[in-house]
Amino acid sequence: MQASFRGTYNDGRTAVAHGCAVTLLADALSLQLDSGAALWWPYGTLTLVSDDRAAGRVVVAPDAASDERLRVVGDGALEALTSAVPRLSGHRTTRGFGRSAMVAAAIVAVLAAFWFGYPVIKDGLVAVFPPSWSDRIGREMTADQALFGEPCTGAAGLAALDDLTRRLSANAGLPEPVRVHVRSSDQVNAFAATGGHVVLLNGLIRQAKTSDEVAGVLAHEIGHVKHRHPLKRLIDVAGIQVFVSAISGDVGAVGTTLLMLNYGRRHEAQADRTALDLMGGAGIDVGGLADFFDRMEENTRNRGTFIPFLETHPPLAERSAAIRAHSGNGSVAPALTNNEWQALREVCAGARKPSLQVLPRPLTSS
Ligand SMILES: [Zn+2]
Known part of the structure; x- marks a missing residue:
């Protein structure tokens, strides 16, 4: 072929x-x-x-x-x-379809009726979407090594990150547990997939000046998980295909769709607000997230660098100002100790870089 x-x-x-x-x-x-x-x-x-x-x-x-x-x-x-x-x-793939194909088709038909007839039911679909499907699609979304690079395995760095994730999500009331993965790509990017899977790319960790900045980005992504934004947007964009794929077991088709999701003003603001709450709850100064946004905005302006994570509405300056209004929340310690932060910065040592340098979203849309 x-x-x-x-x-x-x-x-x-x-x-x-x-x-x-x-x-x-x-x-x-x-x-x-x-x-x-x-x-x-x-x-x-x-x-x-x-x-x-x-x-x-x-x-x-x-x-x-x-x-x-x-x-x-x-x-x-x-x-x-x-x-x-x-x-x-015009020929549908049959991979994954077995004896239950008729049942699956019937379920899809019913869901489709709801889908097209009653858009308002969509939130209901998100609520009843089986966690195992959500997890499977999330794994598929985050699996591509050619795009994201190898998983990073530095034990001390991952332990520090897991501990930070636990502190941030302790009282978050999450619909599903968060699982954070670090991948070796040099792109400055992070995203939440379905099933509570969150990916931080090494470029973002290396670009951050303090552990508070990484904590801020992580808290923001946990905010997307809390509000189930990945699944909501996936259903918006891919529609019934999400159900077809999940039922047929062929989730590859919708997997990487997530990478082209940008959430829009309402979801970003919601994730930012949750990030503030989570950081406050964990005793981390929210200024780190604002610092990160500011520096990224400067980079984008000066070099015209295209950074999908940051191609957001509202603009970064506006978001960082809103965050800064909450800064000085009485935190006394940085998000990670010096040793933990150094370990996190080295978490990708030895991990192979991605072979592809492709952009998740068209340049022409910016
Ligand atoms: Zn976001």
């Missing part, structure tokens, strides 16, 4: 067609534009726009709401694309 081919990309706002190299990854399409930009479209939301097989031409979009388009021409490219994403060819 052809794993890479040429295509034509259009950003949906101008008429310019960009040549690009398209690579089929395990769960996403990578588009390397000839201009140098990189895009990354998870299979979970990839949408067929038009399909003229007689002419050997297919047009896809990153998701149903997007105006961006990728056009591929040629039988080899078509065949590769549809075998990577069977949904596009």
Whole structure:
């Protein structure tokens, strides 16, 4: 099977067609534009726009709401694309379907009826979503070593991080326990997946000046876990596909969808507020999170660095000001001792870096 081919990309706002190299990854399409930009479209939301097989031409979009388009021409490219994403060819994958296929289909149909007929039921779906599915999807979302690098295993660093996580989440009233993973990527990023899985990338730990800053980011991600934002957004973006995938056992299709979730103003503000509560409860000064936001904003402005975690609304300056208003909450000690902090900074020693340098969200959207 052809794993890479040429295509034509259009950003949906101008008429310019960009040549690009398209690579089929395990769960996403990578588009390397000839201009140098990189895009990354998870299979979970990839949408067929038009399909003229007689002419050997297919047009896809990153998701149903997007105006961006990728056009591929040629039988080899078509065949590769549809075998990577069977949904596009009209043939559903049968992997994971067994004797219970009819039952599963019936459940999906009922859920779909609720879904499309009663959007307000969505919160109910989040509430009854089986924890084992949530966990499975979360594991899948965070598994990609080519993207995030190897798991970091420094024992002392992980112990310090686990202890910090316990202190922050002690009285958080979380719907599911938080499990924090560190991966070796140099990207300054962190995210919460479903099932309470939180990933910190080593680039974020290395970029932080104090353990309070890491504690702030961690508290923010725990805030997303508390409010079940990953599952809510996943259901928003991938819709019924989440249920189909979970039932069929083929969660890869929706797994990395999470990486393109950005939460929007309401969810970010909610996670920030929870972070303040959790840090206050753990006796950690919230100023660390504000410091981190400020420095990242400066980096982004000066170098034009694209940092998905920070591509947020409201803007970072506004968020850090709101946080700073709560600073000076009487903390006496940093989040970690010196020894713990040094151990955390070395937690990824020896872990292999990711092989891919692709961006989870299109540059064109910023
Ligand atoms: Zn967030």
